[in-house]
Amino acid sequence: MEFVLRALLIHKKLLDPTKKTGFNSILLKRYNVPVKDLKTSEDILKGFLNITDDVTLTHMSENLVRCWDNYAIGLGLPEENPLKGLNLISFKKKFSTSSNQRIYLQYFYDFIDDLFKAYLEFRSKIREAYGECCPEEMEFPLHLTLGMAHEDTRLGKNNSYRNYFEPSPILNGQTKSVEEAAILLERLVAMVQGFMGEKLTATESIQITPNYLGSEPISLRSIPYYYDWKTINSKWYFKRSYNGNERYNLGYRAAKQVDAPEPVKNPLLYDIERYNAFRIEGHIGKNYRTALTDIIQQKNKFNLPFEVLALNAIDLSAILNGKEIKCHIEDLSSDYRVMITGIVCQLQQIMAYVGNLRPKRTTTPNLNLAAVNFTRDFYISKNLVDMQKAIKSDLLKNQPLSISNEDIIKNLALRDVEEGEKLADFVAKDVSNFIVNDKAFFDYIIKQPDLLLIFLQQLAEIVKYLLAYDLDKFDEEAYNKLWTPYSKTVASLIKEASNSENEEIKSYFSETNTGLLFKCANEKLFALKEEYLKRIEEYHLLPFSVSTSKNILVWNIKREFQKEELSFCYITELLIWC
Incomplete structure (x- = not known):
């Protein structure tokens, strides 16, 4: 056959640049967006119904059916479509109309989300294997379009008015991709056939699985609790199945395999660093106290890096006792501890600098303090905890603090400095005695060195207060009674230092050194306390409140006929999935 190549110009109106694939465009909606008040557990469950609306389910059903119709034969699979007549709306009705299964609605949403991710993974692989997502037999007629006449379409983005070469899988070495695409298509079928959400009960044990x-593609994830293991396992992860290692897939029901390896039976005993989440399953429907106790026991037993919060959706004060209310603000308490450590670390550096100033007696003092090596990391983690325990123990016994200001400064900031006399040695002395006996040895720094002594004493008092009280006992007014006189002392020091002959001292005690007053840290501290009080007030006044704290597992509890049931498990971001 001979061809004569001729360049022809035609009007673009005669061409249809759109490629109709026959597949619906699908995106899943986010939960409770736009935000609405969720006042009952029924509101929470309806939220899952709203984001799995009939239009989305219909489009998903059609796409899954078309996947088999379009690709099964080319992938070496039977022509008969096992998904024919699929109607995901009927799946949803099993949950929405059954009072016993209604609390598992969230798992139906997870199932749809699984299908969506598995569909995307299949679509990506089939495009890789075929070159074109949905090739048409008349895609390449005798006339080839080369693009707009006034545009260069050889390089850059794909142009809808140009026919591109699409290699055959046989020619581009994609045989294995075809095999993987076949497994991924079979997995979509297995997920539909193996979904057992309507069969879930509260009698199964609670399990935590790395995830x-x-x-990450869904193939790498643990197999969820709501799938039949035998139906789904061999199709879940192509690479493992290809190598005959499908028994190494993790999942709620993985340990029940006859040939399950030890790391699959007890995955929490082994390395979990590569995982970024956990699946916590089997708790829905159980008495929340039983479930909470079980999960916390497993968390502690296996030293797992997450926190658990219990929330109710009806009557918080009647269901949750004081311990659980404290648990509810655990995220704030954790933030408070981190914030306090950060502030104390900042104050430690200030104390290390000022406390290490040396008296001028017979030798010239070393003012090059930037060269001093402080091992702050060790002492901030070790000595800080020890001092905090001692201070809290004294407060609990209602006795004077055994930790002095001198102890705070020397143990926290000056453990690794050069031996010899330094300003911190005078902290325990009365300021008037210092002025009479020792002031002259430090007036080379500033003319009123007693201000430095007062500065250190006030700084130590602030540190003691921060170590003494947890978030629930922290009082902004009491804290400001310590910080206000300290800030006035700082102002006096800045004024004095401006006349100092030592440039380093002049630079350190200046308006530009904002770290001396740590105002930003204080504002964050006050905001955290305000949020704490706001939550406490809301939970006393309202029958329901939703918390969406990052990286925290959130439960909402439903109380019916004097029976407490765990009715909802909603996950915020990244760390834990139920």
Whole structure:
């Protein structure tokens, strides 16, 4: 056959640049967006119904059916479509109309989300294997379009008015991709056939399984609790199945395999660093106290890096006792502890600098303090905890603090400095005695060195207060009674230092050194306390409140006929998935 190549110009109106694939465009909606007040557990469950609306389910059903119709034969699979007549709306009705299964509605949403991710993974692989997502037999007629006449379409983005070469899988070495695409298509069928959400009961045990979240493909994730293991396992992860290692897939029911390896039976005993999440399953429907106790026991037993919060959706004060209310603000308490450590670390550096100033007696003092090596990391983690325990123990016994200001400064900031006399040695002395006996040895720094002594004493008092009280006992007014006189002392020091002959001292005690007053840290501290009080007030006044704290597992509890049931498990971001 001979061809004569001729360049022809035609009007673009005669061409249809759109490629109709026959597939619906699908995106899943976010939960409770736009935000609405959720006042009962029924509101929470309806939220899952709203984001799995009939239009989305219909489009998903059609796409899954078309996947088999379009690709099964080319992938070496039977022509008969096992998904024919699929109607995901009927799946949803099993949950929405059954009072016993209604609390498992969230698992139906998870199932749809699984299908969506598995569909995207299949679509990506089939495009890799076929070159074109949905090739048409008349895609390449005798006339080939080369693009707009006034545009260069050889390089850059794909142009809808140009026919591109799409290699055959046989020619581009994609045989294995075809095999993987076939397994991924069979997995979509297995997920539909193996979904057992309507069969879930509260009698099964609670299990925690390492998992992946985020951009990782669903193949790498643990197999969820709501799938029949025998139906889904061999199709879940192509690479493992291809190598005959499907028994190494993790999942709620993985340990029940006859040939399950030890790391699959007890995955929490082994390395979990590569995972970024956990699946916590089997708790829905159980008495929340039983479930909470079980999960916390497993968390502690296996030293797992997450926190658990218990929330109710009806009557918080009647269901949750004081311990659980404290648990509810655990995220704030954790933030408070981290914030306090950060502030104390900042104050430690200030104390290390000022406390290490040396008296001028017979030798010239070393003012090059930047060269001094302080091992702050060790002492901030070790000595800080020890001092905090001692201070809280004294407060609990209602006795004077055994930790002095001198102890605070020397143990926290000056453990690794050069031996010899330094300003911190005078902290325990009365200021008037210092002025009479020792002031002259330090007036080379500033003319009123007693201000430095007062500065250190006030700084130590602030540190003691921060170590003494947890978030619930922290009082902004009491804290300001310590900070206000300290800030006035700082102002006096800045004024005095401006006349100092030592440039380093002049630079350190200046308006530009904002770290001396740590105002930003204080504002964050006050905001955290305000949020704490706000939550406490809301939970006393309202029958229901929703908390969406990052990286925290959130439960909402439903109380019916004097029977407390765990009715909802909603996950915020990244760390834990139920």
